[in-house]
Amino acid sequence: MSRFVYLDNAATTSTRKEVVEAMMPYFTENFGNPSSVYDFAAKNKKAVNDSRQTIADALNADVRDVYFTAGGSEADNWALIATAEAYEEKGKHIITSKIEHHAILHTCDYLEKRGFDITYIDVDENGIIKLDQLKKAIRADTILISIMFANNEIGTIQPVKEIGAIAREHGIPFHTDAVQAFGHIPIDVDGMNIDMLSASGHKLHGPKGIGFLYIRKGLKLRSFIHGGGQERKRRAGTENVPGIVGLGKAVSMAASTMSERVRKEEEVRNYLIEKIEKTIPYCRLNGDRTKRLPNNVNFSFQFIEGESLLIMLDMEGICASSGSACTSGSLDPSHVLLAIGLPHEIAHGSLRLTLSEDTTLEDADYVVEKIAGIVDKLRSMSPLYEDFVRKNSHK
Ligand SMILES: *Cc1c(COP(=O)(O)O)cnc(C)c1O
Numbered sequence: 216m217s218r219f220v221y222l223d224n225a226a227t228t229s230t231r232k233e234v235v236e237a238m239m240p241y242f243t244e245n246f247g248n249p250s251s252v253y254d255f256a257a258k259n260k261k262a263v264n265d266s267r268q269t270i271a272d273a274l275n276a277d278v279r280d281v282y283f284t285a286g287g288s289e290a291d292n293w294a295l296i297a298t299a300e301a302y303e304e305k306g307k308h309i310i311t312s313k314i315e316h317h318a319i320l321h322t323c324d325y326l327e328k329r330g331f332d333i334t335y336i337d338v339d340e341n342g343i344i345k346l347d348q349l350k351k352a353i354r355a356d357t358i359l360i361s362i363m364f365a366n367n368e369i370g371t372i373q374p375v376k377e378i379g380a381i382a383r384e385h386g387i388p389f390h391t392d393a394v395q396a397f398g399h400i401p402i403d404v405d406g407m408n409i410d411m412l413s414a415s416g417h418k419l420h421g422p423k424g425i426g427f428l429y430i431r432k433g434l435k436l437r438s439f440i441h442g443g444g445q446e447r448k449r450r451a452g453t454e455n456v457p458g459i460v461g462l463g464k465a466v467s468m469a470a471s472t473m474s475e476r477v478r479k480e481e482e483v484r485n486y487l488i489e490k491i492e493k494t495i496p497y498c499r500l501n502g503d504r505t506k507r508l509p510n511n512v513n514f515s516f517q518f519i520e521g522e523s524l525l526i527m528l529d530m531e532g533i534c535a536s537s538g539s540a541c542t543s544g545s546l547d548p549s550h551v552l553l554a555i556g557l558p559h560e561i562a563h564g565s566l567r568l569t570l571s572e573d574t575t576l577e578d579a580d581y582v583v584e585k586i587a588g589i590v591d592k593l594r595s596m597s598p599l600y601e602d603f604v605r606k607n608s609h610k
Contacts, residue, residue, distance in 0.1 A: 219532045220578045224418075224510055225367050225395060225569035226536060230461070231420045237464040238422065241457040249454050250445065259456050266463025270427060273470045274412065275403040282428050282446045283459055284439075287394040287415030290428035291318035293439040293450070294390045294411045298359045299326050301435040302388075306356025307331045310349065313554040314338055314371075315363050318413075319392055320550070336362075341503035342371035342555050349378065353385050360389050364396035364412075368551040368567060369502030370511025372400065379408025388434055394418050394426075398469035399508060400477065404429060411436075416458065420571075421465030425458030476572045480509035483574050487512050490583045495590055501552060501565065512568040515557060518600040519564035519593050527589045533582055536567045 221229075247256030249263050264278070271278040284290045299309065311323055313335045323333045334352045337345050344362055353360075360382045365372045375391055382389035390411035393402060397412070398419030404412060411434065415426035430436050430449075442451030469476075484507075488500060497517040516524070521537035528535050548562035557565075568582065594600040 217532055218578075218581055219534075220574070220582055221534045222568040222570060222574065222578075222582065223534045223536050224571045225567065227417045227423065228420045228571060229573075230417070230422055231465060231468060233468065234421055234461045234464045238457040238461040241460050245456075249456060250443070259454075262460050262463075263454050263456060266459045266466075269463045269467045269470075270414075273398075273402075273466050274429060275405050276429055277432065279447070280430055280432055282430060282450050283454065283462075284413075284426050284428055284450060285424050285455070286426040287316075287392070287413050287418070288318040289439070290413035290415070290426050291316070291392055292322050293428050293436075294413060294430075295319065295322045295326065295359070295361060297436045297439055298388060298390070298411075298434070299331055301437050302358035303331075306354070306358045308334070308354050308357045310334045310336060310352050310357060310360045310362075312336045312338060312344055312362050314342060314366055314368075314551045315361070316367055316392055316394070319361060319363070332356075338371075338554050340556050341506070342366055342369050342501075342551070343503060343506065344373050344378065346374065346377060346381070350381055353381075353387065357385070357387050360387055362389075362391060364391045364393035364402070365400070365508050366502070366551060367395045368549055369513045369555065370395075370508035370569075371502045372396070372506045372508065375409065376407040379410075382410070383408050395508060398466060399473075399510065401473065404431070410434060416462040416465060419465050419469050422458050422461040425455055425462045427462070472572075477509045479572050480570055480574070483570055483576060483579055484509060484512055486576055487568065487570075487579045487583065490579065491586065494583055494587045499557075499561070501555065501557070510570040512570070513565065515552070515561045515565045516590050517561060517564060518597045518603065519590055521563055521565050523593055524564070524566055524586070524589055527593075528582075528585060531585045533585060536569070537565055 245258050247259045249260040267281045268278050270281050309331055327333050336349050362373055362378050364375055379389045388410045391409055392413045394415045397414035410431040412429040417423040438449045440451045445451055491514055499515045501513040525537050548559055552562035552565055
């Protein structure tokens with residue numbers, strides 16, 4: 216039986232047909248540069264600002280506070296580096312968490328090498344930030360708190376509003392990497408005390424290479440890309456008009472269908488979780504059971520090598536992802552799974568399945584059947600598992 220099931224929507228999503236259709240005219244007939252003065256280019260300028268307005272509405276933000284970037288990584292780099300530079304006279308201390316995306320963690324490494332002091336807050340066994348530790352970490356020279364909205368590996372949603380309130384109480388800017396959350400669950404930058412927010416088009420069925428950084432008015436952030444006067448002189452470069460239009464379309468589709476989509480995704484997600492727990496022994500759900508992205512499932516299977524599981528799932532037409540940093544060619548287990556307290560060997564046997572609204576209950580049945588078969592097969596070849604079963608049967 217050959218079936219194709221794409222369960223790696225946290226890595227990237229399909230670009231919706233409507234999104235591509237909205238973009239097309241901006242490659243062809245409407246190719247003008249939004250900065251040009253003649254009427255031919257006015258359409259493009261308007262398209263860029265319409266998209267900015269759609270995003271602002273989805274965030275409950277002021278339209279002037281939305282700045283387009285070339286994706287989530289750029290927005291994260293910009294937020295951290297430009298805040299560090301703008302506020303370094305006040306202090307050089309930045310607070311973040313141990314489970315951030317590498318776009319944040321590696322930017323923190325970069326800043327650390329340049330004399331900034333970074334505190335990495337711990338998370339509990341479900342991946343939720345320790346608020347007490349956060350409060351205690353704040354110092355007179357703290358200039359930024361950056362905590363992600365929802366985790367890309369285990370799907371845990373942070374108490375963002377509370378974190379923002381703590382930051383505000385101390386007069387410290389609060390940035391959140393919302394790349395996995397924006398377009399998926401409701402966000403309100405005013406109601407949640409958010410000062411800066413990163414998002415990316417290709418994680419919400421928009422195009423790749425386009426995203427934005429929300430910057431609340433009053434923050435002294437410097438320009439990140441130097442050149443022309445685009446994006447209120449804060450991010451130079453001729454606008455990626457088709458990308459911006461596509462992002463706007465994706466955001467408006469995501470916003471108008473959110474509640475129904477969340478309901479659908481949660482139904483399939485919960486079904487998958489329950490079925491895996493019922494069918495496969497010695498597994499563990501990673502991440503919080505309820506404070507969790509509607510589309511995220513993450514399990515560890517004892518006595519299993521995540522990479523082998525992935526390869527065998529691929530042969531069954533299933534695209535998924537593991538918890539180890541396979542892309543970098545290293546065998547280090549995921550920093551997120553280690554941060555929630557998993558031992559190395561359990562972290563290595565992890566599998567992330569991230570759904571979209573297109574994922575059906577039949578897909579879920581197919582996937583669980585295949586995982587169960589593969590796990591059985593891999594365990595039957597594992598001497599460790601054999602030992603474990605023998606010991607347990609003697610008890
Ligand atoms: C994907 C992702 C990013 C990077 O976004 P790009 O647009 O691919 O650069 C940053 N943070 C999180 C949490 C992500 O999931």
